[in-house]
Amino acid sequence: MKFAEDLRAGNIIKMGKDLFVIIKAEYFRAARSNAVIKTKYKNMSTGAVSEAVLKTDEKLDDVRLDKRVMQFLYESDGMYAFMDQESFDQIEIPKEDLGDNVNFIKEQDNVDILIYEGRPVSVELPKAVVLKITYTETGVRGDTSGKVLKPATVETGYTVQVPIFCNIDDSIRIDTTTGQYVERVK
Amino acid sequence: MKLKNNNIDIFCQVVDNFGDAGFSFRLAKFLKRTKPQRQIRLFINELKTLAQIIPGVNPERPMQNIEGVDIIVIIDQEVKRITHLQFASLAIESLSSPIPEVIRKHVHKDVELIITLEHLSGEKIFESMHGLPVPNRQGIPRYLMAQGFSNKSAGILIEPNIQKTINDVNNSRQKWRNKFLQPYSSFLPSDLSQIKMGSIFSYEHDFEILLTNVKSGDDDMLLIVLGDQSQVSMKTALQYEQTFWLSEEVAKIGNNYLVFPELMPQEDYDNLLMVMDFNFVRGEDSLARAILSGKPFLWHSYDQGDNYQLVKVEAFLEVLIKCQDSVQVFTQYVQLMRAYNWRKTKTDNDPPPENYFHFFKNFATIHNWINKLRQDLILQGGLIPCMEQFIESI
Numbered sequence A: 001m002k003f004a005e006d007l008r009a010g011n012i013i014k015m016g017k018d019l020f021v022i023i024k025a026e027y028f029r030a031a032r033s034n035a036v037i038k039t040k041y042k043n044m045s046t047g048a049v050s051e052a053v054l055k056t057d058e059k060l061d062d063v064r065l066d067k068r069v070m071q072f073l074y075e076s077d078g079m080y081a082f083m084d085q086e087s088f089d090q091i092e093i094p095k096e097d098l099g100d101n102v103n104f105i106k107e108q109d110n111v112d113i114l115i116y117e118g119r120p121v122s123v124e125l126p127k128a129v130v131l132k133i134t135y136t137e138t139g140v141r142g143d144t145s146g147k148v149l150k151p152a153t154v155e156t157g158y159t160v161q162v163p164i165f166c167n168i169d170d171s172i173r174i175d176t177t178t179g180q181y182v183e184r185v186k
Numbered sequence B: 001m002k003l004k005n006n007n008i009d010i011f012c013q014v015v016d017n018f019g020d021a022g023f024s025f026r027l028a029k030f031l032k033r034t035k036p037q038r039q040i041r042l043f044i045n046e047l048k049t050l051a052q053i054i055p056g057v058n059p060e061r062p063m064q065n066i067e068g069v070d071i072i073v074i075i076d077q078e079v080k081r082i083t084h085l086q087f088a089s090l091a092i093e094s095l096s097s098p099i100p101e102v103i104r105k106h107v108h109k110d111v112e113l114i115i116t117l118e119h120l121s122g123e124k125i126f127e128s129m130h131g132l133p134v135p136n137r138q139g140i141p142r143y144l145m146a147q148g149f150s151n152k153s154a155g156i157l158i159e160p161n162i163q164k165t166i167n168d169v170n171n172s173r174q175k176w177r178n179k180f181l182q183p184y185s186s187f188l189p190s191d192l193s194q195i196k197m198g199s200i201f202s203y204e205h206d207f208e209i210l211l212t213n214v215k216s217g218d219d220d221m222l223l224i225v226l227g228d229q230s231q232v233s234m235k236t237a238l239q240y241e242q243t244f245w246l247s248e249e250v251a252k253i254g255n256n257y258l259v260f261p262e263l264m265p266q267e268d269y270d271n272l273l274m275v276m277d278f279n280f281v282r283g284e285d286s287l288a289r290a291i292l293s294g295k296p297f298l299w300h301s302y303d304q305g306d307n308y309q310l311v312k313v314e315a316f317l318e319v320l321i322k323c324q325d326s327v328q329v330f331t332q333y334v335q336l337m338r339a340y341n342w343r344k345t346k347t348d349n350d351p352p353p354e355n356y357f358h359f360f361k362n363f364a365t366i367h368n369w370i371n372k373l374r375q376d377l378i379l380q381g382g383l384i385p386c387m388e389q390f391i392e393s394i
Helices: A095-103 B019-034 B048-053 B076-083 B101-107 B162-171 B173-187 B208-215 B228-238 B266-275 B283-293 B309-320 B327-341 B357-361 B363-380 B383-393
Strands: A012-015 A018-028 A036-043 A049-055 A066-076 A079-084 A090-094 A110-116 A119-124 A128-136 A149-154 A159-163 A171-175 A181-185 B008-012 B040-044 B063-066 B069-073 B090-093 B113-118 B142-146 B196-201 B221-226 B250-253 B256-259 B278-282 B297-300
Touching (some): A095 A119, A149 A171, B008 B019, B019 B040, B019 B048, B142 B383, B162 B173, B162 B266, B173 B256, B196 B228, B266 B283, B278 B283, B309 B363, B327 B363
Parallel strands (some): B008 B040, B008 B090, B040 B069, B113 B142, B196 B278
Antiparallel strands (some): A079 A090, A149 A159, B063 B069, B250 B256
């Protein structure tokens, strides 16, 4: 049994008899009650994509999944190709099933692929990843508080708000759950 | 969706303060008034809070009927009896209060639909969740309704015949003022017509600057300070002023008076907001009531740690900006609202400057904005019609 607050893109959950892959998970802090999570998910049997809200303290049934470390090779026509590091078998996963995770993986990265009943269904990322900034406007001197933010594009093409002191070629840590900047990595 | 019956069970978990219990009872009462023939039950985890603001509530009685609402306390000794009840077709998780675990396994036989009703917020992400399903292990259809300010949300909780209530209270403004001030009349000037009157209901706050501004402002003022946190904060600030205590409940600084009454019933508070010249309110339920009062107000948002409450404040200001007609006054109002809601955190210790002069000088202008927002929200229909339409649509 796990709680909804642990959910993030790529997770597989069971509701009723059906399995769903989480495509997107956004947290919202309510005034006094527990946070809620807005999720977008895909029914693994029918392919139907829906949205729902989960309470963070909602208990979810465990789904038994196998994991295999694979290397991300390339993306083509909305399909992401990965290669098993032991057998060198290649598999493909639709971009849609990877959800927001596509923002955080780049070619040559080794990632955990989730396998359900022999079928690759999604990818599981660490809580945070380090990516290099490929473009951002030059910051203005003077602000070191980290409160003033500006957009920055990282090597996967993802755009994230970063403190104004971050520059091109800086490596930054990004939280894969929230998609937000965590810190600059030296 | 056609439900088998019109009855509604509302579940409320009192977390702290008065907002949870107060809002849930208000919702129950208004639902009953909308369709008097239906049974409305409020299941609540404690009654001491409600008893302080709703006349007639006995905190010792596990079951009672107040204003047509059956109130049932969920305590261990009563659970067996409660689970034998027939539940209504519609269950509302008020302010996201979960249906208690002990009851949850019994409701599926009767409940056809659960509405998870969230707190009032102007945040866009919150609006985007309005109407979405909230899956649950019982398999009962459950949907989230998000209270908010736009027609993409569920609106705010508004009583039936709100316009009549507004007219009635406005027509008897002096009567209501007299009612609130009568116990203290021997300590107050006989002619209060030139004095600006305001109510203050807040979380903990340092009111030193407010008092300094009140003392040196153009108008003499009378402040009615309500609730433990406001009263303690205000009395602390008064220690730094030359204060004359005329009685235990009435203080005077300069030509200004401060009155410290006991907590008043919910409906009296609603009327108080309407007959004051301005109000300081706290929490979401009072925010809605302050808007419906049509009077200028400052909102104290619930402290969420790390100053996250400022996000809620900004979201509300984004709503109000559409009603404003003076950029200069609005900018000053925004600055004050931000400063008033700022809390000291581990990383943020420098309070932004508070300046109440602009607020005090521009009551008429701000009054117009709040009135416009009130009219817009009344025209939208409010939470109860929205809920009824939503249920029909699923």
